[in-house]
């Protein structure tokens with residue numbers, strides 16, 4: 001992907017932090033990793049980042065919703081696409097320290113005009129929002145995938161794309177991932193495919 005120098009520098013810093021965190025992932029038991037889950041970026045990774053950036057650009061998505069900002073890695077890819085499309089990212093996160101870190105990185109990348117950060121529960125936001133969306137990245141805690149889908153589905157524009165992460169990895173999330181995929185299928189409204197990119201992404205197109 002051809003990103004400008006400011007975006008590339010910020011992504012390099014994230015990739016450095018991702019490599020440092022991989023040392024923990026390979027050395028600590030899964031239970032401890034989960035107990036300390038709010039310390040980690042838990043980022044979608046480079047391949048998924050590039051994929052959502054390309055998809056949003058080629059679809060010319062203008063109102064992009066991100067469920068699960070974490071420390072802002074995936075937000076960079078979405079915001080870069082929003083800038084190219086003349087659009088905006090609305091990103092939702094529970095933890096203030098993560099939002100503050102993400103805001104700082106978005107500023108460093110020169111993308112601050114293209115992101116609205118919302119601190120709080122994504123489900124509350126969706127219950128109260130009157131916005132409609134043409135691109136959604138679903139990457140919150142997995143137990144909220146189906147409940148959040150039920151809230152954002154009526155707010156999708158025709159031709160919208162929805163990308164949901166962690167469909168294949170980690171295997172512990174299989175029940176929630178399967179429930180999400182079944183829920184999408186049940187609507188009979190999407191063309192949907194599970195792509196083996198990163199941790200596995202269900203990529204769904206809301207038919208016109």
Ligand SMILES: C[S@@+](CC[C@H](N)C(=O)[O-])C[C@H]1O[C@@H](n2cnc3c(N)ncnc32)[C@H](O)[C@@H]1O
Nearest residue numbers: 042043044068070073074093094121122140141
């Ligand atoms: C897997 S991480 C997101 C990683 C991010 N998309 C990236 O690639 O950099 C999931 C994040 O969702 C947040 N989260 C989980 N449930 C949420 C909810 N109901 N509302 C808002 N944020 C939530 C968590 O605090 C966590 O930071």
